[in-house]
Amino acid sequence: MTGTLNGLRVIDFGHYIAGPLLAELLAQNGAEVVHVDRPGGPALAGLPDSWLNRGKKRITLDFRRDDDLETASDLIRSADVVIENFRPGVMDRHGLGARRSRSTDPRLIYCSLPGFAQDDPRASIAAWEGVVASATAGYRRLREHWDWKARTHATVDDAGRPLFTAIPMASNAAALLGAFEVVTALLGREKTGVGAHLEIPLSEAMLQIVGFHLEMPDFVGPRLDMPKPCLGSFRCADGRFVDNVSYPRFVEKLLIAAGAWEDWVSDGLGDMGAVFSDAVLGRRAERAFEELIATRTADEWESLAIQLGIPLAAVRTPREWLSQDHARESGVVMTLDDPEWGPVTMAGAALHASRSGTTITARSAPDADRATVLDDVRRRLESTPVFPTGVDGDAGDRPLAGVSVVEFSQVVAGPITGRILADYGADVLKVSNPAPHGNNGFHGSYTNRGKRSVFLDVEDPDDSAILRAAVSNADVVVQNYAWGAIERYGFGYDDVSVTNPDLVYVSMDAFTRFGPWRARRGHENQAVAATGLSSRYGGDGGWPIYQPYLISDVGTGIMGAFGAVLGLLHRRKGGVGQHISTSLSTVATLNQGLYLFDVPDGHSAIEPTGPSALGWSAVNRLYRAADGWFFLGARDDRVNDLRDALGMSTEDLPGTDLSADGPSAIALERYFRMGTRDRWTALLASRDISAQPVREIVDVAHDPVWHDRGVLRYGVNGEGTDRAPVLGFTAHPWSVPPRSAAASGPLGIDTETVRAEYSAHPVPPTRGENHEQL
Template identity: 45%
Template sequence: MSAPGALHGIRVIDFGHHVAGPLAAVMLADQGADVVHVDRPGVTPPADDAFFNRGKRRISLDLKDAADLSVARDLVRRADVLIENFRPGVMDRLGLGWEELRAGNPRLVYCSMPGFAADDPRAGVPGWEGVIAAATGNCRIRAGHAPDGWDDTRPTYTAIPVASNFAAFCGAFAIVASLTARHRTGRGDRVEVPLFNAMFEAIGGSGAYPVAQGLLPERAISSNGSGTYRCADGGYVQFNPIGATPRFLTWFLDAAGVTAWTGDGLTDRARMDRDPSLRRLLHDRLTALFQTRPAGEWEELANAAGVPLAAVRTLAEWLETDHALASGQAVVVDDPELGATVMPGSAVWLSATPVPPGRPRHLPDADRAEILAELTSPPADPPRGEGEGAPVSLPYTGRRVVDLTQILAGPSAGRILVEFGADVVKINSPQRRVGAHGFVNRGKRTVLVDVKSSQGQQILWRLIDDADVLTHNFPERTAERYGLGYEHVRARRPDIVYVSVSCYGYGGPWSGRRGYETQGQAATGIMTRTGGDGRPAVLGPYNLLDYGTGAMAAFASAVGLYHRELTGEGQQVHTSLTQTGGYQQARFAVRPAPGLPDAERGRHRPAAEPCGPSALGVDPWHRFYRASDRWFFLGATRGGLPVLREVPGLKEALSGLDGADDDAVAAALETAFHTGTAREWTGRLTAAGLGAHPVTTLVELMTDTWARSRGLTVSQISEEVGEVVMPGIAIRVHGNPPRLGHPVRRPGADAREVLSRIGLADSAEALERGWAVQMTALPPGWDHF
């Protein structure tokens, strides 16, 4: 019999709807929590309900009915966690607000995920994904992926609910962190992750810059021939041999049998930087080369050579790969309505508390009798933690983390742990540029150590001996070759929480493959749904997999630390870019199981979606429009036409359009909206209770007065470049707020302090002479000119 999940014994009441609330709750259910989902009576669930409510018990309650509302309150009185994602004020009006509920249940962790925060002037605006995308600039095409002749001012719409997903990832993490703090103090807390705020986690390093330089224009990733290439079978591959050296490109050229290209300077980084014609020559040669073999052959060749390259797949193809199924990133569930159904597996994996594979959903109200019967018995006394009644401190105060991760995903997890109290030592390799250092390593102490050398290993092991958490992002088996595998580490630190982050995850045939954001998007189908005219494209402008996986890895760490808090036991936990890719597309990821007969496949009806760069929205009532000065998003529904007609300036435009086709309605609105500015129209629309927001540029967002006043954008003073601006903290915890980490110094600048802490201060110079540590001629931490 398998061990219970890490969150076994935690009761969650899930009032969530759409994506954010149910997704956060399913992440907790997958780790063993008893989640009770509250449905509205009479609602027919869509196909994606099979994923969003799997593993939960369900009861249907009309919260406007006094008897049902009394049941809801009784459920919450016995709960550990409440999750909701209504607009601010809705739960308070129902008598289910934080202030009222905590009086009867002071141990409650209450998590809200509205569109905009309660203190935001836009709190009453419906927080549709398109509205949040417009408000946060998440409607631009990725640099280098726009069609020829593209108008850069024109927005593009994605059906992937990026803001809701990030709110769920951050909310699930913050809930577990708050449960950890509650174990010591006995007191719950209120967590708030508005969708607007959550997007600052997604923006990440894209919004970080020295003030003296300003925010640089987005640049396409094109070094060493990076790009998307068409192959002999009409398929595509995403090739990304980036890095501090051209090693990946060299390995690929050798494997492809064109080593002679090196003689033309095509692997000479310095020459390529000086001579744009060489970069064009490399791209042209690669374009011709990839057309000589099918995409699958290139994928196998490149990955055998250790090169980051992925064939571009659809989401359905990804979910049916041997790797996704073997690694548990896709699971087959026997759904009570849909039958055999494949969907994303758990967001994270834990060795000591593995989740049961594929617990199917229950249908609405299926558990009503059982849940009501439980309410007739006296509530159990809450368990008391060893430190209950202790003074309030951040959940991970006193916890030490050794962070070996590189690039964006892993370091972001470490930064989030810093914000919740952890002491993090960041280790990077000497003589290497450290990307996005000023943001992803904020609050950490930084040291440059060659962990492959014997002396570097001495430094590392002394740090590990004092650590509670170790994080790395080596591909599978690479850590073992360095003597840093989980079994090696737990032999010395059996209670360590050992966090692994990778592109493809562990446990399947692709576990040893390398990859970055673009490979994760290619493999899981995001590029297919983003591209137009059959050509796939990387979804942008922000790194939804890198930073999403950072939040997922923080969640994995939090679950591991919570289990350790209760039991004293460590374990290995891991997540990956492709797991995050599946979760980012969860609305569309409920598919027929492989081999299901055609007659059964029709019951799986994923939500319709607009695709391609030219997409502006779902229909005329829910899309981007051009006003006289700029674009804005209208968030309404077909049923809201009577309300739309009453908006000043639209009554005449919409008269006589009952029963008209969508094109006619869109044309009428386009004409009307050209008569005023975006600010004027959004003011009129929101006054009528509709969703609307002007498209905001990243520069406008990062300098927005309200965002700055709430710590969503922050300024710090870097010893290297002076004042810098970057995203702040997306998560609010009201009784125990997370802290902004101190400005990180230039990479490696804390070496002497770190060495002193582990008793090697007197050996510092000798270690540097032996190339084990770098303390002089440090690399820059900010891209500046």
């Protein structure tokens, strides 16, 4: 298995995170990637580089040298795909921009990942990760904290303080979206012969994560208390924590197995419906549950939960996750022999492809492949056809037009995969559970726009026949149930591929479909708990604090779409269908990949963690001005410019210790409190230093620039409110399908139409005897 992208040549001009990570995802799937380093080495040297630049050839080029610029131009002329994440205009100034590059080769796919789009008024600012996060409500404010001992509300001294995270949410999201769009453009090129210029700004990629909360603003709010009894993290007998999902049937099942059910009944807590609807009973149940969890260790509770099929997970540290048996056996983490560090355990493959496969090899040292790269470029240019000059190729029709998708999914990740495929032209049939108790998750523009929606019951022979007819005629199936659930009804890959061998079957679950935990249930919170992501932000007493956004759910949805188009491209290039899978835990691991390492000498990547963290350094962190918080974004070598812009002396700001909580940071804290955010923004902008006010969700939701660009829009949200701010469409070069631009309508709206459509199709025999509802 050589990978779907075998034979594809990618030139990676990326620096920091987004560009290199996108290129690394392509390298995993067989692409030949040449990474171009700047003089002095990568922006993120050391352990981060060992992850971001795996599997690539490397050459160092200095754009100030004419001969190196010519080499860069030759690299582009030899490429299928070019990736860059500079500010808009930088590559153009060097003669390496998209328009010029594609004028000589209309088949070229040129992918730009700036902080802000080229026609966004903020395009010229230095878009550090913290700047983008602040502009997109990535650092949501904490107005209250949870007193975990008393489990009551208590106001924090520093009300309104943002919750900082070092996880590069925007860069990671842009890399995932970029990987999907690049492969989608490759599919389009297979049909039209023409490539595309893709622009995926980090800020607009971050809106994919924030977008859920435009429609569900109270789902995970700025408070850290949990809205349901028995939901969230609980301390165990060994001082560790477990995270539990609060579904009545799961809580009851756990109580019975733990021998506590009779006590709950005698205490008047035996009616789960009342417990979950009455605030007084809910509070009593929560305290009783807290006392119960404190009687066993975290490992004991997790073992019982696995046995019972309950979504509960022990909260691990990142290092514990790296050594966990399932993580290693499933390939979610892996060990490579790095040329600098020796054996390094780090994040593994992003997905598993049953036929095309994935390959990950250790990085090369910067410039180690210069001779090979230059020789290869020369040979390629000698054999590459010359295209007519002055051609700005049209990307053509929607690349997924004519692709038929059947989506069996619930909650967040699976529906996002289907929504993304629909946005790019696919005909997506969403199958929901008609039973009143069915868990169909959320419904609205964010998760389900652009789809046909049906209620069909796998227990009903007629409905099951319709589903089999739909699947037998589909190009793609998407499902995000736990392993074994959909298989019980004969809709697993092994069953449906018999009648449809060309089917691309995409599975998403909590803990991957390989290894000891393949059948485990789980949601976002269990994935971030088990992988160590939540422990990075532990509060007092080590209590885990969760990200305010569903970064693993959303990322898994994007990854599912990436897997789908990889499968379609593999099939288009002469292959057959296959089973492609990813998981919440895989994406949770990827999200922390920049810091997730285990090396023999115990060295680790520097990461600011905990609720008191404010940033990476004195010149790259959050500060409080007289009227609120903002993010200061600058390189360490810009201290003199920073001092001059602010009118500070060397005594005021010596700049010798630039740690995030050192004397320079303390001096800046005092100084910034004396002026407003607008004042500091204007002063610093004069020296090309970024100061971005921390924004709330409501500010983002009504941002006029993003509404003008269509990446946000006013429509019907998940609660049925008209003219509400909802997620729009990424500015890809293809037109938006009319169905996606329209209101999504209620679940099941297309049921009768679809019944009539498939009633005349020949139907394979029903398989499976278990009639438990999906």
